[in-house]
Amino acid sequence: MTGIRDGVMSVLGKRQDLRFVVIGAGMAGILAGIKLLQAGYRNVTLYEKADRIGGTWRENTYPGLTCDVPSHSYTYSFEPNPDWTRYLPPGAEIQAYFERTTRKYGVDKIIRFNEEIIRCEYQQRQWHLETRSGIRDIADVVVAATGVLHVPRYPAIDGMESFSGDLFHTARWDHSVPLDGRRIGVIGTGSTGVQIVSALSERMQKLVHFQRTPQWIMPVENPFFSEEQKQAFRDDPELLKYMQNEPEYLANVERFNNAIVEPDSPAMHEIEAIVRDNLENSVDDPVLREKLRPNYRAACKRLIYSPDFYQAVQRPAVEVETGAIDRIEPKGVRMKDGTLHELDIIALATGFQADQFMRPMNVTGRGGVELNDVWAARPRAYMAISIPEFPNLFMLNGPNGPVGNFSLIDIAEHQWHYIEQLIALIDSGKYGEVSASKEALEVFDSERIAAAKRTIFGSGCQSWYLDAEGVPATWPWSQQRFYEAMSQPDYTAYQLVALAEATADSAVSDT
Numbered sequence: 001m002t003g004i005r006d007g008v009m010s011v012l013g014k015r016q017d018l019r020f021v022v023i024g025a026g027m028a029g030i031l032a033g034i035k036l037l038q039a040g041y042r043n044v045t046l047y048e049k050a051d052r053i054g055g056t057w058r059e060n061t062y063p064g065l066t067c068d069v070p071s072h073s074y075t076y077s078f079e080p081n082p083d084w085t086r087y088l089p090p091g092a093e094i095q096a097y098f099e100r101t102t103r104k105y106g107v108d109k110i111i112r113f114n115e116e117i118i119r120c121e122y123q124q125r126q127w128h129l130e131t132r133s134g135i136r137d138i139a140d141v142v143v144a145a146t147g148v149l150h151v152p153r154y155p156a157i158d159g160m161e162s163f164s165g166d167l168f169h170t171a172r173w174d175h176s177v178p179l180d181g182r183r184i185g186v187i188g189t190g191s192t193g194v195q196i197v198s199a200l201s202e203r204m205q206k207l208v209h210f211q212r213t214p215q216w217i218m219p220v221e222n223p224f225f226s227e228e229q230k231q232a233f234r235d236d237p238e239l240l241k242y243m244q245n246e247p248e249y250l251a252n253v254e255r256f257n258n259a260i261v262e263p264d265s266p267a268m269h270e271i272e273a274i275v276r277d278n279l280e281n282s283v284d285d286p287v288l289r290e291k292l293r294p295n296y297r298a299a300c301k302r303l304i305y306s307p308d309f310y311q312a313v314q315r316p317a318v319e320v321e322t323g324a325i326d327r328i329e330p331k332g333v334r335m336k337d338g339t340l341h342e343l344d345i346i347a348l349a350t351g352f353q354a355d356q357f358m359r360p361m362n363v364t365g366r367g368g369v370e371l372n373d374v375w376a377a378r379p380r381a382y383m384a385i386s387i388p389e390f391p392n393l394f395m396l397n398g399p400n401g402p403v404g405n406f407s408l409i410d411i412a413e414h415q416w417h418y419i420e421q422l423i424a425l426i427d428s429g430k431y432g433e434v435s436a437s438k439e440a441l442e443v444f445d446s447e448r449i450a451a452a453k454r455t456i457f458g459s460g461c462q463s464w465y466l467d468a469e470g471v472p473a474t475w476p477w478s479q480q481r482f483y484e485a486m487s488q489p490d491y492t493a494y495q496l497v498a499l500a501e502a503t504a505d506s507a508v509s510d511t
């Protein structure tokens, strides 16, 4: 089927009249915007529900927010950044990087802010979109770059509204609330809870960390880059490129990914030994150590990288509460055993609804097929990119893609390379509709599920990686296999409707 590709790649960007809508101006949407402009398309709009770009890095501003991927690897491959201040980038620096990059590539000029797409309907060979404020638009191609973890998950704890202090989800951090010298409760021990506890342990009069499930902690150092180092990165593009593709880090990512898909490999046992040693050697009090010891395998939940969490929880102001929460009362958190933790602030580090993706947007595909119905059991997409009956709609960081302790920017760039080749089919004027075939999705999905159950994510713990049936929703194969899959679409997996045919169909439905 390479013939299909050869015939169309040469004309990319020719059909200047093709209209693109990108939904979401986070890392992936900005990438799509840059790439479409660079390909020569001029009819491109990004819709963003908020008043700024940034996605995750705009929404999350909690104290201690840090990416667990090294700074230089957490950049677009084409836009290295010599100015990162430290090995792991603080959230605010990442936000500033995306803002700078958006302006540099002119994407800021094509974003419509404060416009949330609420409806996206395929009719007569085009996508008809509507925003919450009532704006309507039509697109030939829609790129959904709506993010993965963007809908906060609030816990079902009674009495939250009765709390007399300040209570908020960590993705809605209220910066008007003073912290120093006060009493805070942090509910949740994912990456977010761990980072907040680490950042606040010395600032609070009292910090109670409510832990339903302990976490394995991977030690990591987080040094600052010196002025000399940053100057060297500025002066030497080759050095900067080397930092982006630092061989030791890349080898670690590959080893880690291979370990995820082979839970009994020596690499996974090595990871388990490192986190176990970290716990044994870092926590002095045997009672606290046992409270912090998980009873599931390392990396089953997303592994937490932290340079200072174990130090933080041993500080005098910090208490790790492992009992069950009964309810929230005006003065604080009441435990099932009757204990009341009196607090001024409660931060809900309880994560996100990881199965939402494009939703709550209402998406209706060919023939009136509703995405909510198609995804009723769980979200799924062929190669994480395309859904049958939803032609010319492609996803970045959609369901069943790789997630883990590595850069989602790298993942999105590879996905874009693949999507670009699907767009080329439409751009060629030869095909009017491009979407994965039902058969291809079924085969992909059943192979994926079988493999996913065997990954470390399926080794017996609760996490946001799991779907409603308890199966890991992630890409279950090696990183290499992902790169190979993204290098070129298997066109036989696609239902390609010739432009003439699609136009004739839409003419029929017009009448």
Ligand code: NA7
Pocket (backbone or CB within 6 Å): 149, 155, 156, 157, 187, 188, 189, 190, 191, 192, 193, 210, 211, 212, 213, 302, 325, 349, 350, 351, 352, 462, 464
């Ligand atoms: P996560 O990783 O989903 O963690 C959520 C945490 O909240 C986790 O410890 C949960 O415990 C806990 N939780 C959820 N509901 C409750 C209730 N009702 N009571 C007590 N504890 C609760 O979210 P994060 O924001 O930390 O991280 C998300 C991702 O963002 C992270 O993996 C990175 O990719 C970036 P549980 O483990 O379910 O017992």
